[in-house]
Amino acid sequence: MQMHQVRYFLALCDELNFTRAARRCGISQPSLTQAIRALERELGGALFQREPSIALTRLARAVRPYLDKIARNADHAREVARTVTPRRRARGK
Amino acid sequence: MQMHQVRYFLALCDELNFTRAARRCGISQPSLTQAIRALERELGGALFQREPSIALTRLARAVRPYLDKIARNADHAREVARTVTPRRRARGK
DNA sequence: CGGGCTTACGGTGTGCGTAAATATC
DNA sequence: GATATTTACGCACACCGTAAGCCCG
Numbered sequence: 001m002q003m004h005q006v007r008y009f010l011a012l013c014d015e016l017n018f019t020r021a022a023r024r025c026g027i028s029q030p031s032l033t034q035a036i037r038a039l040e041r042e043l044g045g046a047l048f049q050r051e052p053s054i055a056l057t058r059l060a061r062a063v064r065p066y067l068d069k070i071a072r073n074a075d076h077a078r079e080v081a082r083t084v085t086p087r088r089r090a091r092g093k
Numbered sequence: 094m095q096m097h098q099v100r101y102f103l104a105l106c107d108e109l110n111f112t113r114a115a116r117r118c119g120i121s122q123p124s125l126t127q128a129i130r131a132l133e134r135e136l137g138g139a140l141f142q143r144e145p146s147i148a149l150t151r152l153a154r155a156v157r158p159y160l161d162k163i164a165r166n167a168d169h170a171r172e173v174a175r176t177v178t179p180r181r182r183a184r185g186k
Numbered sequence: 187c188g189g190g191c192t193t194a195c196g197g198t199g200t201g202c203g204t205a206a207a208t209a210t211c
Numbered sequence: 212g213a214t215a216t217t218t219a220c221g222c223a224c225a226c227c228g229t230a231a232g233c234c235c236g
Binding site (some may be wrong): 001002003042043044045058059062066067069070073074076077078081082083084085093 | 094097098111136137138149151152155156159160162163166167169170171173175176177
């Protein structure tokens with residue numbers, strides 16, 4: 001599982017639209033397709049039902065909270081790093 | 094921030110030894126060094142004090158819990174996926 | 187017949203390993 | 212002097228973009 005795959009997955013969950021999700025992620029639709037495909041392959045099942053219209057599968061709904069926490073914790077880590085980093089005299093808060 | 098960087102960081106936190114951590118991660122010491130360097134670069138500060146002996150910096154201690162949660166949530170997602178995956182008739186538990 | 191997702195193909199960046207250099211005990 | 216970490220170099224893989232194909236509305 002890759003970090004960017006998590007981001008792309010969450011964006012797609014939110015948009016339910018490959019074009020928009022790709023734009024939001026700053027990549028092309030084909031790249032997003034490939035990333036999602038790779039993630040689906042790794043998790044052993046489809047994450048989105050494209051047939052009638054884009055919808056989350058049971059698998060997607062099951063793993064979404066975990067991937068969401070991954071993204072949030074990554075953000076938190078970055079923020080905390082900015083606070084703690086000894087760039088100049090890191091003045092507490 | 095990359096997923097494998099998180100894994101390597103946690104392994105190094107746990108081992109406090111590049112050689113052992115690298116073996117645990119299934120990579121060579123130089124690769125681990127580069128990965129950690131990249132992560133330090135991204136977070137804007139050193140994560141380990143190599144000088145006298147390997148030790149976690151304040152920054153490392155600050156971000157460790159978040160990266161730990163990232164790894165755990167990734168594992169959980171994989172496990173949940175194994176349970177939900179429609180391989181055969183996924184019978185609840 | 188138009189919009190959107192997928193497949194095919196090629197370029198580029200980086201993660202990894204081996205080998206050599208440096209530092210520490 | 213030996214062990215451990217870092218730097219140098221080269222390779223392979225995968226992410227990404229453009230172009231073409233396919234399907235649905």
